[in-house]
Amino acid sequence: MKDQITLNRIQLMHPKLRAEVLEMYNQICLALTGKAICRFSYTLRTYKEQDDLYALGRTKPGKIVTHARGGQSYHNFGLAFDIVLLIDEKGTGKFNKASWQTNVDFDGDGIHDWFEVVRICKLYGWEWGGDWKFSDKPHFQKTLGHSVVKLAALVKAGRVDAKTKTYPKV
Numbered sequence: 468m469k470d471q472i473t474l475n476r477i478q479l480m481h482p483k484l485r486a487e488v489l490e491m492y493n494q495i496c497l498a499l500t501g502k503a504i505c506r507f508s509y510t511l512r513t514y515k516e517q518d519d520l521y522a523l524g525r526t527k528p529g530k531i532v533t534h535a536r537g538g539q540s541y542h543n544f545g546l547a548f549d550i551v552l553l554i555d556e557k558g559t560g561k562f563n564k565a566s567w568q569t570n571v572d573f574d575g576d577g578i579h580d581w582f583e584v585v586r587i588c589k590l591y592g593w594e595w596g597g598d599w600k601f602s603d604k605p606h607f608q609k610t611l612g613h614s615v616v617k618l619a620a621l622v623k624a625g626r627v628d629a630k631t632k633t634y635p636k637v
């Protein structure tokens with residue numbers, strides 16, 4: 468089943484990747500056939516939103532959730548997304564419980580649902596945060612060969628797409 472919120476958030480991704488991510492998300496939806504669906508909890512984050520997140524656990528109460536400030540995350544350029552599984556706990560067709568469990572086979576096909584998503588994204592050449600030393604299992608990104616420093620410099624220099632003035636020209 469497709470999640471409308473995710474479809475909307477995919478439209479916020481870098482224009483170069485939108486069609487690919489949509490296709491990838493369709494594959495994910497076809498693969499998860501049980502009581503879990505996949506939602507993209509974050510795609511694009513503005514610099515301001517990133518700075519607010521960075522403040523958590525530092526200048527604001529809460530747990531530290533990111534090591535990146537505004538302009539230091541691929542999310543800021545529409546080149547990353549985070550996932551969460553939504554569970555239909557009571558079997559009523561309402562997928563309303565968020566789950567970050569990576570080791571549950573909700574659809575009973577022998578593969579943990581989280582890793583079904585990972586496998587599909589990797590097929591499309593996306594990098595998974597779960598492979599990093601400081602593991603970030605919900606996170607996926609496609610750098611298109613550019614560092615965040617380079618991308619931030621492009622944005623600062625006004626080298627952005629003409630329509631939205633948001634995404635770096637890459």
Ligand SMILES: [Zn+2]
Binds near residue numbers: 542547605606
């Ligand atoms: Zn992320």
